[in-house]
Amino acid sequence: MIYNGLWPVAFPSESEYGHSFKSIRMASYVAVTTSIWFAPFLIS
Structure with a gap:
């Protein structure tokens, strides 16, 4: 629901x-x- 803007509207939820x-x-x-x-924290 929070990332709803990332998905195409055509997808049937x-x-x-x-x-x-x-x-x-x-x-x-x-x-x-x-x-x-x-x-960066893991590498350093």
């Missing part, structure tokens, strides 16, 4: 495929974002 696809995309987005934020 009520379908299971759309929901799982959004979940995977949101999890990937969060993982990449946290990796970018914490990478």
